[in-house]
Amino acid sequence: MLFTIIIVLFSLIALTVLHEAGHFLLAKKFGVKVEEFGIGYPPKVYGKKFGRTIYSLNLLPFGAFVRILGEEDISDSQESFSSKPIWQRALILLGGVVSFWVVAFLIFTLIIGVGGVPTAITDDFSPAETSAYVQILQVSPDSPADLAGIKPGDIITKLKVKSEKLKVEEENISQAKEVQNFVGEHKDEEIIVFLQRGEENMEIALIPRVNPPQGEGAIGVILARVANLKYPWYQAPIQAAKLTFQQTKAIPLALVKAIKSRIGGEKDSGLQFVGPIGIGQIMGQAMHQGWGNYLMLIAMISIWMALFNILPVPALDGGRLFFLVIELIKRKPVNHKIEQRLTAAFFFLMVALMALVSIKDIIRLF
Known part of the structure; x- marks a missing residue:
C-alpha cells in the first residue's frame, strides 16, 4: 500500500515537473530570466543556485513551479x-501545455513498441501474435456486478453455473458474445x-437480473474484446501520434456526451468528477492491473491535464493566453491589476471546487 502511494505521488509530481520544464526551457530559449525552479511547494527544504536560477526542493509534495521574472509583476x-x-x-x-502531449506521445510509443496497446476488437477479428481477452470497461452502480465487487479493468477468464463449467477445456473466454450468451x-x-x-x-458469485433497468445488461457491465496490438519499433511513433490525437479528440466528445446524459436525467452517465484523492485511488487500481494499464492511465491523465490547462480560464495557461489575445487585438496589455484579481479569484474558486470534490472522494472511500 505504501509503495503504491509513493509511486502514484511520484507520478503526479513528475507530470507537473515536466509541465513546468516546458515553461522553463522556452523561457531560457527566449532569454527570459527564470529565478527559481521548484519541486513541491514552499516552505523550502533545500535550494542550490546554478547559473542564474535557484533549483529547490520544497516541503509540500503537491507539484512544481517556475518563478519567471516579470510573469507576475511588471x-x-x-x-x-x-x-x-x-x-x-x-x-x-504553450510550452507547459504541449509538454503534457509530449509525455502522452512518449508513453504511447513505449507501450505500442514494447508490450502492445490494449485495443477493442470485434469477435470475428483474429489478432496475430497475441491472444484476445474479454475485459470489463464499465460497471453500473448498484448492479449485480457492482454489489459483487467487480471493477472496471477486470478480465473475465471463465464462467460457471455453481459447480458446472461453461467449457470442459481450460481455456480463457476470448469473445464478448460468449459471456453475453452465457449470462442470458x-x-x-x-x-x-x-x-x-x-x-x-479470483472467483465472484452473482445472480444475473431477469429485468435489468433500461440501458443496462443482466449483470450491469459493459464488455469489450481486447487485444494488445504491437507494432514494429519504427511504426510505434506513428501509431503513438495517431493515438494521442485520437484521445485528444475523444476526451472532450465523451465529456460533452456524459454531461448531456447527466442533464437528461440518466442514472449512469459515465461521468464522475474526482479530485486528487480520487485520481490517486484510480491510479492505484490501475497499478494493480499491471504496469501497462498504469502507464496507459498516466498518458490519459497527461492528455486530460493538457486539455484542462488550455481552457481560457484565468489561473490556467489558457487564461494567460486569452489575455495575450486581448492584448494583441487591443494593441495594449490588459490592466495588470484586473488580470491579477481575476487570476486570484479563479484560483481560489478552483481550490474550493477541488476541496469539495476531495471531500466527496473521501466520503466515497468510506
Whole structure:
C-alpha cells in the first residue's frame, strides 16, 4: 500500500515537473530570466543556485513551479517575461501545455513498441501474435456486478453455473458474445465469474437480473474484446501520434456526451468528477492491473491535464493566453491589476471546487 502511494505521488509530481520544464526551457530559449525552479511547494527544504536560477526542493509534495521574472509583476528588465513579444510569451505559456502531449506521445510509443496497446476488437477479428481477452470497461452502480465487487479493468477468464463449467477445456473466454450468451441463458441463477485483476485471480458469485433497468445488461457491465496490438519499433511513433490525437479528440466528445446524459436525467452517465484523492485511488487500481494499464492511465491523465490547462480560464495557461489575445487585438496589455484579481479569484474558486470534490472522494472511500 505504501509503495503504491509513493509511486502514484511520484507520478503526479513528475507530470507537473515536466509541465513546468516546458515553461522553463522556452523561457531560457527566449532569454527570459527564470529565478527559481521548484519541486513541491514552499516552505523550502533545500535550494542550490546554478547559473542564474535557484533549483529547490520544497516541503509540500503537491507539484512544481517556475518563478519567471516579470510573469507576475511588471518589470522593466529586458530579461523579463513582460518585455518579450507576444508570440514569445505565448510560446512560453504553450510550452507547459504541449509538454503534457509530449509525455502522452512518449508513453504511447513505449507501450505500442514494447508490450502492445490494449485495443477493442470485434469477435470475428483474429489478432496475430497475441491472444484476445474479454475485459470489463464499465460497471453500473448498484448492479449485480457492482454489489459483487467487480471493477472496471477486470478480465473475465471463465464462467460457471455453481459447480458446472461453461467449457470442459481450460481455456480463457476470448469473445464478448460468449459471456453475453452465457449470462442470458442463466438469468436468476447463481453463476461464478472467474476474474483476473492484475496478477490476482479470483472467483465472484452473482445472480444475473431477469429485468435489468433500461440501458443496462443482466449483470450491469459493459464488455469489450481486447487485444494488445504491437507494432514494429519504427511504426510505434506513428501509431503513438495517431493515438494521442485520437484521445485528444475523444476526451472532450465523451465529456460533452456524459454531461448531456447527466442533464437528461440518466442514472449512469459515465461521468464522475474526482479530485486528487480520487485520481490517486484510480491510479492505484490501475497499478494493480499491471504496469501497462498504469502507464496507459498516466498518458490519459497527461492528455486530460493538457486539455484542462488550455481552457481560457484565468489561473490556467489558457487564461494567460486569452489575455495575450486581448492584448494583441487591443494593441495594449490588459490592466495588470484586473488580470491579477481575476487570476486570484479563479484560483481560489478552483481550490474550493477541488476541496469539495476531495471531500466527496473521501466520503466515497468510506
